[in-house]
Amino acid sequence: MKTQLLIAAACVASAGAFSASSEQSGRRQFLQTASTAAVSTVVLPNVASAEIVVPEQSKEYAFPSDWGLTYQYDTDAARVRAHMFTATGLAKGSERMEDFGKNLKKEMIDFVSYYRRFPQVAGKPSFSTLYTSINVLAGHYTSYGYKYPLPEKRRKRLYQEYAEIEKSLKRNR
Template identity: 75%
Template sequence: MKLSIALLLLPFVTAYTFNAPTTKIPMDRRSMLTTASVGVIAPAFLSLPLPALAEVVVPEQSQTYDFPTNWGLTFQYEEDASKVREHMIIATGLAKGSDKMETFGKNLKKEMIDFVSYYRRFPSIAGKPSFSTLYTSINVLAGHYTSYGFKYPLPEKRRKRLYQEYAEVDKSLKRNR
């Protein structure tokens, strides 16, 4: 990550080095921000600790699962968000040829649409990090269903991203956020 930031800043550092002003520059706040040497700022920026993304273990796809019977909303946000998240985790882990995969996908898509269309109307809920992250993952899974249908499993890269988002939703829900 630090290397990619350094590579992005490299053209600015070299441009400033070859076009360095020869006159003394006044150092008030505004002029410092516009004329400060990137060669001095870049090493300081690169030494800052960057937040590491938590590595999430992506389970193998499986054809066996317990088909849920608790479809639909209860209109209690935390309970509904947890239920939708759990159903999405099951859907993300399904392998090609799973039993009732198409029925499961159709039920899940309806539940996801109902969840989003109901809860996005409330600013107190729509502003929560758990809602926005879950909304993002719902869009990813619903987009997969729209593009590829209900019979095809998610590709590995998309599965990894979704499992990371599910972990974030879980953390946010535990904090009542």
């Protein structure tokens, strides 16, 4: 709404400049401003209204049995991301939440300590984003323990990072 008001003001100002200046340069300036305004009204509201879909917190989940590393980066990164995605969505009082958190923290530490040694892996965008996510989740576990769910703001940020990781892994990056 604010953007549209600014655009309307720019159009009015351009119209004033059109009548005050010579016809050729005024027309050119008006058309440039009007085309900018038209593009802004079409593009900006779509960008501003884009929302991240955050899944509901869950009290029920499938406790994974595939903990640990396979030492194949793509498989391990996808697995750690999937486990972190599940952990991020857990609500307070979820069944075996503490066990899940402990297993996940060990898996995250093993993942980072193994793969950061390899420059060809450590330079990938998927690794750096996953490393950031791991630091956020591990820091939460260290500060608050395994029984407390993540705050909404932190969960939202992590879900954004998980989406980026998934895109990067699909592109083998």
